[in-house]
Amino acid sequence: xAEENNPYGINTTKRYVSEGAERELYASHLIRNHAKVELxxxxxxxxMAIRVATAGHGTGIFPERxxxxxxxxxxxxxxxxxxxxxxxxxxxxxxxxxxxxxxxYEPTASVNEYSGRYSQMLDSAYTPLPxxxxxxxxxxxxxxxxxxxxxxREKAVLNYQGMLRLDFARELARAGLxxxxxxxxxxxxxxxxxxxxxxxxxxLLANESITRDIIEQIAETAxxxxxxxxxxxxxxxxxxxxxxxxxxxxxIVDSPLSPPQWSPTTTxxxxxxxxxxxxxxxxxxxxxGEFQPVDYIGxxxxxxxxxxxxxxxxxxxxxxxxxxTRSLIRDLHTSPI
Numbered sequence: 476x477a478e479e480n481n482p483y484g485i486n487t488t489k490r491y492v493s494e495g496a497e498r499e500l501y502a503s504h505l506i507r508n509h510a511k512v513e514l515x516x517x518x519x520x521x522x523m524a525i526r527v528a529t530a531g532h533g534t535g536i537f538p539e540r541x542x543x544x545x546x547x548x549x550x551x552x553x554x555x556x557x558x559x560x561x562x563x564x565x566x567x568x569x570x571x572x573x574x575x576x577x578x579x580y581e582p583t584a585s586v587n588e589y590s591g592r593y594s595q596m597l598d599s600a601y602t603p604l605p606x607x608x609x610x611x612x613x614x615x616x617x618x619x620x621x622x623x624x625x626x627x628r629e630k631a632v633l634n635y636q637g638m639l640r641l642d643f644a645r646e647l648a649r650a651g652l653x654x655x656x657x658x659x660x661x662x663x664x665x666x667x668x669x670x671x672x673x674x675x676x677x678x679l680l681a682n683e684s685i686t687r688d689i690i691e692q693i694a695e696t697a698x699x700x701x702x703x704x705x706x707x708x709x710x711x712x713x714x715x716x717x718x719x720x721x722x723x724x725x726x727i728v729d730s731p732l733s734p735p736q737w738s739p740t741t742t743x744x745x746x747x748x749x750x751x752x753x754x755x756x757x758x759x760x761x762x763x764g765e766f767q768p769v770d771y772i773g774x775x776x777x778x779x780x781x782x783x784x785x786x787x788x789x790x791x792x793x794x795x796x797x798x799x800t801r802s803l804i805r806d807l808h809t810s811p812i
Contacts, residue, residue: 481501483744484743485743486743487739488740491522492520498699499696500743501515507607507688510570514564515565516663516744516772520562521543526735528546528558529727531733537722546717548715551708552711553716559666561770562700563663564664564696566663567661571654571685572653573601574686574689586662588659591645596656598632600655602621602624635652661781673709694709732767745773756768775797778796778803779795779800780796
């Protein structure tokens with residue numbers, strides 16, 4: 476665990492806590508000694524998916540009382556994947572633009588990216604090491620190519636800085652930096668979409684590429700957040716159904732809303748105290764209905780953090796976050812929200 480990067484400390488929550496996710500939170504994974512992948516928030520896990528699938532009752536509503544792993548495989552084998560969308564992962568990335576394009580243009584993801592329009596581009600870029608340059612056996616030739624790439628990069632940076640000094644439009648000036656220049660972004664997605672995304676990219680991307688390594692790190696992190704759900708979703712053609720006696724509709728609908736099948740425990744995520752008091756507390760609705768909030772991700776400060784493409788409160792004051800959030804809403808820059 477990367478305790479030094481933990482911005483929130485240890486807090487008690489009623490939400491579902493994934494032990495694997497807690498170990499992954501704020502751990503910065505270095506890819507090819509350059510790109511960085513970090514899980515910064517999550518929601519749900521294996522047990523939450525089961526709760527969603529059974530309307531809050533858990534597997535105890537079935538006379539057979541199936542094991543968690545067997546019921547999860549059963550859901551996937553039946554094509555019932557919606558419950559797994561309740562599991563969400565939020566990453567912070569620093570990658571070359573070339574790799575970022577694969578992630579940023581994924582339609583199922585919510586993205587906030589570093590803007591080269593309003594800020595200067597990051598002063599770093601991915602330069603493959605001599606041993607990573609093609610299949611060249613001649614190490615001296617590989618070093619020469621590596622040195623030439625570095626020279627091209629240095630010249631591009633000088634040109635970019637020169638255009639900025641001339642007050643050239645930033646979005647045009649950045650074009651010369653190339654797609655190996657780094658960018659940073661938040662990327663949030665649900666487990667089903669991530670599994671489908673990883674499967675597609677594995678077919679498209681070469682094994683020996685920085686983008687493929689980033690995709691594999693996403694997969695590894697997801698497997699720790701919800702190991703049984705991830706295993707079933709990524710092996711859907713090999714999972715099998717089990718025999719279950721389904722309860723009647725009135726057993727599901729007419730019974731009271733259920734408390735969680737887990738006890739409050741600690742988390743390293745941000746905790747909203749006022750919402751914690753409401754979790755799993757049934758509220759009346761109309762004449763006979765009721766509802767209860769069961770999970771959440773982030774808090775008020777998450778909007779400002781996403782807009783800044785940086786994680787944690789850092790040196791920013793709470794008032795700064797409030798003003799930034801107000802300006803985001805006023806100017807209709809609502810993607811961070």
